Amino acid sequence: MGTNGRTWLALTLAMATLAGCADDDSSEQDSDRDGVVDAMDCAPGDGTRWRFLAGHVDADLDGVGAGPSLQSCVGQRLPAGLSPQGDDCAPADASRWRVLAGLYPDVDNDGATGEGPVSACVGDTLVGYREQPGAPDCDDNAPRFAASTQLWPDADFDGIGSGEPISHCAGRDLPRGYAAVDGDCAPDDRARSTWRDYTHRDADGDGFTVPEEGRVCSGMTLPAGYALEARGLDCDDTNAAGWQERTVYADVDGDGFGSGDPVMRCTGRTAPPGYALDSVDCAPEDATLWQWRSYAHRDSDGDGDTVPEQGVTCSGAALPPGHAQWPTGHDCDDRDATVMVTWHVYPDDDGDGFGAGTRQTFCAGRQIPMGYSAVNTDCDDAAPLRWRLLAYSHRDADGDSFTAPEEGAVCSGMALPPGHATTPRGNDCDDADPSIHTTVQAWTDADGDGVGAGDAVALCTDGTVPAPWSAQGTDCAAEDTARWRQVAYAHVDRDADGHTHPEAGTVCTGTSLPEPYFTQATGNDCDDTDAARYRWTVLYPDMDGDGVGTSPRTTPCIGAQTPLGFSLKGYDVDDSDASIQEDPEDDLMVELILD
Template identity: 85%
Template sequence: MGTNRKTWLVLTLTVAGLLAGCSPEAGPTEEDTDGDGVADAADCAPGDASRWRLLEGSADDDRDGVGAGAMREVCAGERLPEGWSQQSGDCAPGDATRWRERAGLYPDQDGDGATAEGPVTGCVGEPLVGYREQPGAPDCDDNAPRFAASIQLWPDADFDGIGNGEPISHCAGMDLPRGYAAVDGDCAPDDRARSTWRDYTHRDADGDGFTVPEEGRVCSGMTLPAGYALEARGLDCDDTNAAWWQERTVYADADGDGFGSGDPVMRCTGRTAPPGYALDSVDCAPEDATLWQWRSYAHRDLDGDGDTVPEQGVTCSGAALPPGYAQWPTGHDCDDRDATVMVTWHVYSDDDGDSFGAGTRQTFCAGRQIPFGYSAVNTDCDDTAPLRWRLLAYSHRDADGDSFTAPEEGTVCSGMALPPGHATTPRGNDCDDADRSVHTTLQAWTDADGDGVGEGDAVALCTDGTVPAPWSAQGTDCAVEDAARWRQVAYAHVDRDADGHTQPEAGTLCTGASLPAPYFTQATGNDCDDTDAARYRRVVLYPDVDGDGVGTSPRTTPCIGAQTPLGFSLKGYDVDDSDASIQEDPEDDLMLELILD
């Protein structure tokens, strides 16, 4: 099988020559298309000089030199082509690093030195990747190099981090499965608040914060539960009652007011003494629950009217001094033997009963109210009128009662408000406060003709708000003696001949409500002769000598009326004004026809 291509070529040529020599009838040499020395009939690839014979091989897809699958014939040259191998049996056809099976190995897929269960047969290459020849430490997860050693876990039903019951194996370092813990020994598997036995040396059974000595252990959490402690907190004299925890000296309290008396005795107490006892021994009235302590006083109310007199001393009291005793004065009783009188009053006579007095001050002891007919105020400006008792200032007067005021300052005896006719703010400015029919000053002009418009110098009149006759609020009368005329009005057109046609003329005219004829503000036509009512317009006319209604030059523009004057015509194209039968030139007519055509 070591014969190379050149040897094969020599052998082939030799055989061909022998055959040709042995057979004088042999034909010409067989065709070799690709020139590889092998005839096309024997060549497995006649068009490819690199291949000419069939060799057996197995597919080597991963190019590791060992193929996989059954052997089969492959068209090749001196050796099998790339991707084929004469050796079969690759255990990992897609992995060039592995091609052979080897027994007696121990798996180490994560390469951490710890191995899974073995020995096993593994597919490997030259280096034993993923396997070891000798066993290592047991690996609980051979796919992760972080996890190797196994630990035990215990069921943790209450999820408090401490388990109890049958353990399971678990890969150390991996997340704990839900419901398992790495610590054993839960003393209360179903109570998350308790998991550990803890020792105690003191108990507080009644929960009052004070303990008694007692040793034992209790299932608890991170700390001892309430009522258990490792150190003393006081020494409870009764651990069955939270209200009592200390021995104290107490005194009999017969009236139950919280204050005792007599000899001291020892009792188990709390913040307060037990029933029938008190912590204090100062009760000044052991049989009266409303009195228990001595209190000083500085004022007395012997008649019980609520007003006191100065007096110092001490008395058996309760929370406050009893009635009739006070630390501070209440009023100043002027007679502490009569409960109906207690106040010293300095008053003035109030004859009109308006609560404001007048006259000389008087002093006497009376009740809490000022006696009727007296007042503590002596400001009454009129003690005969109950609605007037004080002086009020005013700055404006309305003496005539027309509701218009005039400036005037002073004071008036009044009540809560100023009386009518007096004010502190102005209302108008009354020009005559003695006459209620007039109040307002107005400017006026003499109106001699009574047309409502006056003239001359203005005068000031005191009025009721309107200018009276024969006066006017205007002073522009242009015709003082003519009631029909009082104002100057501008005009722009006149019609002096009264023909209904005006001509321009500007000026002003003293008149009344409207302009009289012949004056107007608007034009009517354009009168060419305002002195003659028969003529008012200018028209172009032509002389008409033959009276045929058509005139001829020269034309004129006279001022005429409604009719055209005799001997004139509005037309001016008569070619013969001496012959009434001829008016137009035939040649002109012919020329016009030619032009129109």
């Protein structure tokens, strides 16, 4: 600040001197000693200027000005920013100042030029222009696009156009509704665009063709019904049901099987109405019968059970009633419809449907005679509710509804008796005690805080963990009820001054973090070992103790008070004298300016 003050003082005194000199009326006086008397000098107080010269403003400092001519008080030459030449065609661009004719635009510098010749404002170089024309440029602002091409209207957006073309820059995205290919034979149909030749037709769409040459408007491929190669030789291309000449037979009863002499007809997969492809009808006038079929079993009495007998009979889709290829039962008397089954039965004393004892044989109806059973698996013929052995794989001996693995078999009825199962229900760890059934993992909880520690043990319980055990084994202080979990902290206040510093870690605690650990910062303690210091502060040495210091500045760690010998201020111009803090020349300068 002292240096600036002296500068202002010198300028003020100089202005005062010039003002005093202005009072001299001598016509021969040359105040600035530039060789021109004050009366003729346009700047009598400035030895570098003494005459008026005309110049144009040269804002871009390219040596050529623009605008009206201005008279300026100068010395030997016009200063920078003024020029005797005033025809700058680009006053704000130092790279351009002259107009040159016969040029061709090439803004994108790709060698292709726009329309010309033109006159343009340029400098030493012809940036954006060329002296000779290049290939025509369809977009002189993008070097990627130069050559023009033609596009045709594409109303159906199939990629092939038709109609009056327009000019387009090659490489640009095609405008919507135009295509680069001409010749759409169906401009309003997106599915058709190209004339394609064909040599075969399938007019009825049966998949078989006849020779025919022509041209059809199509898409990428020929449409259905047109082909370049033969597919069969259709005997009737007007009827999709017929395409090949085949031998058929008259089918009088319409059952799909014919008879008589063969004839030729144009057919498809099936014969035409009134004809059949096969000639094996054994009953030409009965639509329910058409083929000879063999049988191996007969049911003469119509009771539904057969006896072995081989032969052939005129049939339809199936053998007629009373004839069968496979046995149905085994009729023990095919002359009596009321008896047909040979029963091998066992006495059923308890009437539960399961017998036991010696087997007996009867020819009877479809029902087993009363008091007998066809099954001899009754494991207890004296108990009607138990008749079969059922396997089990799990037991519930103590009746607590939890099972233990055990395989065996028990005499039962429709279902296993209580205490037996084929699927597990839990895994009873003690099937002799109904009060316990579930194995749990537990840890010793020595301090009773609900969280255990040490090695896990397996306990057979009622499903809960009993005291003094815990279902958790993460206690970080097994003998302290106030601490049981590790909690993360991010800040510490070890000197208890109310200011923390960053430090990440974990500590064994209870519901909350203990001091001096915190998750949120309070200040930014620069020394957490000293409660009297907690902040960084910029200080200046104050040797004279006047409350204002000077350089060099320091940034020590301090507390609430500024230490002796230092100050928060740093502009003392004399730190050895407590009475001086500011430069007196600055005060003099201010007084002079105010006066």
